[in-house]
Amino acid sequence: MKWNNCPCTINTIRTITLFLIALPVSAQAPAAKQTITLNPINVTATRSERSIQEIPNAISQFDRYPQQRFQPGVTLDEFARNVPGVFFQNQANFAQDLRISIRGFGARSAFGVRGIQMRVDGIPQTLPDGQTQLDSIDPSLIEQMEIVRGPLASLYGNASGGMIGMTTRAAPQERFMVSPRQVFGQYGLFKSELFAGGRHERFDYTVFGSHLQQNGWRDHSNVQNYFSQARLNFRINDDSDLMLLFRKFYSPEARDPGGLTHEQVRDNPRQASTRNTRFNAGEEVDQEQMGIRLRKKPTANQELSVTAHMLHRDFQNRLPFFDGGQVQFDRLVGGIAIQYRHDHRLFDRPNRLIIGVDYGIQNDDRQRFNNDDGKRGALTLNQIERVQNVGPFFRNEWRMHDRLDLVAGGRWDWLHFQVKDAYRTDGDQSGEKTFSQGSGTVGLVYHLDRQHQVYTNVATIFETPTTTELVNNPAGRGGFNPGLKPQTSLSQELGIRGLIRGFRYESALFYIYSWNEILPFELLQAPGRAFFRNTGESSRLGVETRLATPEWYGLRSEISYTYSDFEFQKYTVDAVSLRDNAFPGIPQHRWEGLLRYAHTLGFFGQIHVQHIGAFFVNDTNSVANNAYTLGQLLFGWSTRLRWLEGSIFAGVSNLFDERYNANTRINAAFGRYFEPGAPVNMFGGIRLRIMPF
Template sequence: MTKINYLLILSLFILMALPFTLQAQELRGRVLNAQTQQPLRGVTVSVDGKAFTLSGETGYFEAELTSVNAPVILSYIGFKTDTVYWSEGYDGSVIEVLLQPKGAVLQEVQVQGYETNRPLLQTAGAISLIEREVITRFDESSLVRAVNTVPGVRMEERAPASYRLSIRGSSLRSPYGIRNVKVYYDGIPFTEANGTTALNLLDAGNIGRMEILKGPTASIYGAGTGGTVLLEPRRAAPGEASLEVGATFGSYGFQRQTATASIGAENSSILVQYTRQTYDGYRQQSAIDRDVLLISSQFTPTDKRTISANLIYSNLYYELPGGLTQEQYAQDPRQARGGQFGSVAQNASLDLEGINVGLKQEYRFSEDFRNTTSVYGLHKFKDNPFNTDYERNANQEFGGRTSFVLDASLGSIATAFTLGGEFQRGFEVARTYDNNGGTTGNLRTDDEVVSKAGFLFAQAEFELPSDIIATAALSLNDTRYEITRLQQVASGNYIYKRDFEAVLSPRVALLKQLTDKISIHASVSSGFSPPTEEEILTSDGQLNEALEAEKGTNYEVGVRGFMLADKLSFDVVGFYFNLNETIVSRQDVSSVAVFRNVGSTDQKGLETSIGYTLLDEPTQPLSLLKVWGSYTYSHFRFKEYQQNETDYSGNDLTGVAPHAATAGIDLTTRFGLYFNLTANYVDEIPLNDENTVYADSYLVAGARLGLKRQLGAHFGLEVFGGVDNLTDEKYSLGNDLNAFGGRYFQAAPDRNYYTGLSLKYTL
């Protein structure tokens, strides 16, 4: 055979083998957010229009190349679909693909609020979103700084892990803890039947996203005049299998360690996370020690059924430094409350251990009819030596929630009907003792408390002509307490029952989408908020039998959207809230909080948030520069308030700043370097109903600088450092309102620093 024939045969063989070679060749790529340069997980990657794979946690994917120049399509919700062509000279190396976020961000963001599951632009109501990126711009020691970035909401810490959450002034009745705000975790009640919420049992790393619904939302979420917080757990994304460890160290002995393992497939995911946090404290008697274990899972065994299960175990200990007078605060803000019943002498602290297990199923009977049902159980033990007494409580609780949704049509009008209910039952054994230097003394009271709370709700949504969405909702709420006193030295035994009569709470809302980028909305809602068990049975064992439920009506109107070539986003809401039978708290001579109804309050406010993207050039060294801010104006007054011979009508509402604002700058480079700067201003705050003492206004700032890099195909590294209270401001965070003896002030830390790193391995 001639040389030419050999060459001809060899050429034919190569040409015949080429398609098979290409068919077996693997594409290797990595998908990044073009604005932030961060990996995108869950991106659908298809070749020739056929779905092949999803990108993993680090953005990597592999797919099979079927032909020369085959179109590879990458699509992801909230981002512009991109098509890439791999040339025949592709050598198998990893190629980065940058996906551009869609300008219509508000159109793409889905919210759960009011169980509508609509884009934010199509949701009629004042809703603020706190994404995971906002939580991680701080050191994750608490949620306070992340929550305070949104308007109309204020979160405080009287001591590390001693949270107080106020939505439109609702902390008026919360000397400690969270009340008058309903909290859900993965759609399962986290607020207990007795009306309290132990949010400090969660670590900031357990939360994937927060939705905050402001004002009365009783139509869907039961009794409440403050608002509702919907927490989404961290989950593993489809295609993700990773191990991650991290550590943060900071001033005043702050340490935080985390370990996370996650595995995600197309129809299942499981995430296990353990977090340990310790802190010596800025003030005397303000240390914290907390361990949290989260198991978060979700399964889709069939096309019709999705099941999620969550377990949260927490063991929390933190100390209580106590409030300071103005003179003590000025002299030494780091000192704890002193004296015979001082915080150090009495070991004022709280030891809280709890486990919460929740199970939820969504079942789709058809494309138009579905049901979501959840059940949960919790067990909690509290050991609480206080300055003047010692409490020991054990609580067991179970409950559930179910809702049915039917998508239908009334002629040409698309309609969604929602019908459901929720029930909770808690049993608590509560004992109080004398506090003898941090140990239990003589028994004062021994109580058994049964709390029952439930409601039925119905809602209808109508998609009317001219891009108008109308919503009508109604709920029927009922709360009952039964307190059995087994022992009390002074008054003897008794049984006390309190049933707050069922109340109908309606909500009506309208939304008009002016364009595909701007919408306006208006709503009227009624709220009903019965006292919590702690407000009826105070810590000194006294019964507050005269306390009535708060009732109020809220009117609001708002506009949200984006403009200027999608660089500017905005959300503005104005509201008027008239609250009757307002509950306020006051401390007695033994520092025990007592509660009473004081007539009515008049609350007018304006809440705004805005963001502007100055630079978005993913191919340039400086790839993103963005500024954002929020502002809250609160004109809150006591409308009718008479205490003995003194009339407080017209006074400023206690604990509410007239003006509050937060602003931030975000900078990202293509190399992975990022910088976040956040500043928070709070106006002076009235600390008593008489308006004779105010906390000074303050401006604090914090900054974080970090670097995120991918080290090969499997390892991801982040190193960071930051500073809080950059201005070294002296301020009080978590003031004790109406405190006896003028002990109003709870000093916040001065300038402090932190640094840390995290290492992630993708299997």
């Protein structure tokens, strides 16, 4: 890897990994004498509730701890800090959405999320073509988050380089509870929230609404949106339950300040790109979603579930160029999943079999217009894009020995992309593409004792281009980009996790080899629009570690480290070989630390620090984003008096007043790679919880 200031080598990584793996083995005998036991942590990311100790994957689970209630509630990374292997960018540009990458999957995204499956309350947020929009998920509503750092294509199919599952806040135990919250901060931050819910015999419910507005630190970065959700749970009888979910998101304004060159960042980091101001770059979104899930247990060892969902999204945006610079589409999405689980005995050993099938359909009615300095011009494209996805799957989890679990699974995905051209001025660009591929995994978990496990897995990953990536044709015509192929990968992982005297630890070493890696680039005649190409072959070697301490007099702490050595193996652009060049957009080194304190009198505090190493922003590795260190300080006080609970809180973001870039645009035209982040700034708020009954 081309880093003069990064002395880490493969031998160093091997030494660290061998040390981490050997440590619990040497401590195994004394650990057996401890009274501390590893509390069971159950997750549902593998499509059934299972102890994390029995899963041969790197999984992080986070519950809403008390201090989480006092974050600004603006972006999802507030909930998932200190997760190794997961890198967040673009927390301030709501027109482009939060960027998430897991082990490099998702790093190519120009907007939204790619290569990662996401679900909320079991309802898919990832579309059949593999893209996910995060704007319609309010972080303040999340109760629990599970992150699988590695492939789950054998369960979820296309775009499953990682998985993030979220559960929204459950109904309170009281018959009725209402909780308003108000947040305010610098640069016009103002967020109002209202949560309410209750229980009555076999029925419980929650409703939530929020309004966010923010002027933004940079010019031309205003945002305003409204969000609401209602979730109803019915206990039909002792073996059946039903969930209904309704969600609404409306954003009348989300402006895009655009990327800047290095010189522009140095001279005036608050400025917006002149092209983005001239063409009034930004977007408006109006979206509704509905989901329903029915679960039934015919016997104590069996469960059948049916999940159906629908989504409608009305989207309009303005990009910073004239020719086809305004996009509008009307999107309809539907899907259904049927799943059956059976717990039984195989060769007189416990066994769990999961079988099912997913079906999804996506229909986009898309138009493009010229962007005449922010006003809508002539029509340049009019087409209907349709995607259908069918994926049958199975997973078998077998306790083949008292200390050894064997997991195997597979899935076959069939995806059909179709475009119908209704704009025939440049000829008929209608066409269709079909992608189909199998995905498989096999993994082992060896239980050193009740507190420590070593695991390993091998898995394949299948990722097609999304409709947006396919229709953004560098040739300037409608239809599909004929040269863009699906990306496939083979992943190998070795990890260890457990508990030593109350200290929870985990460490993972992985190697991923990919063919036809999909990466973005821009053209000079259309700056701000991302086009995509395949790179050939690439490799990813990484180490992820995390250590969390037990609580001691109200104090708890965590620290994590991620090492990423991601390189191109075969990649030629304009007759120039880029072999051994580093992946753009991924730091080689990343540290995070978190320290929390809670006093019995209600006072609390938290400090979070992260260091992001330097990384390149283009495939040629000619331009790099400098390393930076960010910190956040949070403090407040909570108290309760009979039926009323109240809290006040305040925080400081970018605690060290670091000059840094909150987002980087990979392979951007004209050198506009950087989107600067805000300097030191403050926020605060008040929260009430009222229980009148």
